[in-house]
Amino acid sequence: MHFKYICSDCGHEIVTDSVVYQCPVCAGKNPGNTFPQGNLIVEYDPDELRLAAAKPDVSFFDFFPYTVPTPEVYPVGSTPIIRPKRIAERYGFANLMCKMDSALPSGSFKDRASQLVAAQAIAHHENRIALASTGNAGAAMSCAGAAYGLDIILFVPETAPVNKLMQSVLYGATVVPVHGTYDDAFALSIEYTRHFGGINRNTAYNPMTIEGKKSVSIELFTQLGRKVPDVVYVPVGDGCIIAGVYKGFHDLLRAGAISKVPHLVCCQSDRSDAISRAFNAGNFSNLEHADTRADSISVESPANGRMAVRCIRESDGWTSIVSDSQIFAAQLELAHDSGIFVEPAAACAYAGFLADRDHLAAKLGHDASVCLLLTGIGFKDMAAFNGEVSIPPAIPNSVQAMIDRFSTK
Numbered sequence: 001m002h003f004k005y006i007c008s009d010c011g012h013e014i015v016t017d018s019v020v021y022q023c024p025v026c027a028g029k030n031p032g033n034t035f036p037q038g039n040l041i042v043e044y045d046p047d048e049l050r051l052a053a054a055k056p057d058v059s060f061f062d063f064f065p066y067t068v069p070t071p072e073v074y075p076v077g078s079t080p081i082i083r084p085k086r087i088a089e090r091y092g093f094a095n096l097m098c099k100m101d102s103a104l105p106s107g108s109f110k111d112r113a114s115q116l117v118a119a120q121a122i123a124h125h126e127n128r129i130a131l132a133s134t135g136n137a138g139a140a141m142s143c144a145g146a147a148y149g150l151d152i153i154l155f156v157p158e159t160a161p162v163n164k165l166m167q168s169v170l171y172g173a174t175v176v177p178v179h180g181t182y183d184d185a186f187a188l189s190i191e192y193t194r195h196f197g198g199i200n201r202n203t204a205y206n207p208m209t210i211e212g213k214k215s216v217s218i219e220l221f222t223q224l225g226r227k228v229p230d231v232v233y234v235p236v237g238d239g240c241i242i243a244g245v246y247k248g249f250h251d252l253l254r255a256g257a258i259s260k261v262p263h264l265v266c267c268q269s270d271r272s273d274a275i276s277r278a279f280n281a282g283n284f285s286n287l288e289h290a291d292t293r294a295d296s297i298s299v300e301s302p303a304n305g306r307m308a309v310r311c312i313r314e315s316d317g318w319t320s321i322v323s324d325s326q327i328f329a330a331q332l333e334l335a336h337d338s339g340i341f342v343e344p345a346a347a348c349a350y351a352g353f354l355a356d357r358d359h360l361a362a363k364l365g366h367d368a369s370v371c372l373l374l375t376g377i378g379f380k381d382m383a384a385f386n387g388e389v390s391i392p393p394a395i396p397n398s399v400q401a402m403i404d405r406f407s408t409k
């Protein structure tokens, strides 16, 4: 499809076949004590969108700016929808669904962005992709690199969670720990592409990250028989996923395939709620230290915060802020009562729904179709359960010990 780039802050348009990252006007205006500006969004001709949506077997690939070569080598998409009957009945929402993006190849939603960035690199004959990440984005890009034979250079703060880094090392990425913060790793990864070339996949910095993430919304539309849910609960850190979710629905709206974008609910921990605070206060400079135990959504200055706030507003959405203990309780409940085991960041979507359910029922009724976007698999972060869940002590290997174990005294 033909496309151009629009600055999401000043509206500046860029028409080019080359790789571009940020708005040349706004990106220089980032003083550091406010949400960054200058992220670009990809825009298509509405007639081309209409043609894509009119196909009887409509696929998100038809809404992409680059062709994804041999998608079967890195099969991103077609994640299942689980209808968690027990909890749906418990809370009285019969049309509750979980979109299982934890089932993507590297175990997180970030595969959606990495698929399109890999396609971008291949289209531009680039064999190298650099990025900074503390976890899932790095693992997803490394997974795509292994699948397509691309070199992935991953800059990480030296304190990044070992579990997720191991995944990237196993996929064969060149992992470069940096004595510094995520921001330092981010800056070095940009210098890397300046010096050595290749594509930069930093989240929000490369507009293809948001564009790739929109595939989930188009996939929901196809899976639900050309319908979309009434409301989607999204776990939010940098605000890139929620912007991608909005973009997919917005493209469907511009294509005339749907009449309304679902309400998007921004779910955050109260220990990392910059986007919610900005949405509710209308102020982008209210930065606070973030330290939620849901590491994937722990963000002080969200890289895509401004766009995310606009997406929540334009979807007629709202926020749901929960505590870390609500997130962990939700994670355990989802595993225990529906067989769905997700990482804490993803469980924030379920915690956000639980905290918001009375408001939701009052606003849309109990028959609303409610989608929880579950963005990461639980096995990624088993350390999160240290001290929360324990394995019972072994019993002696005897029938009597077994009977004793189950006899009520």
Ligand SMILES: Cc1ncc(COP(=O)(O)O)c(C=O)c1O
Pocket (backbone or CB within 6 Å): 108, 109, 110, 136, 137, 235, 236, 237, 238, 239, 240, 241, 242, 296, 297, 343, 345, 346, 375, 376
């Ligand atoms: C599993 C998971 N859920 C949610 C998020 C939040 O996405 P964003 O930072 O784009 O808001 C992330 C980001 O790393 C993630 O890895």
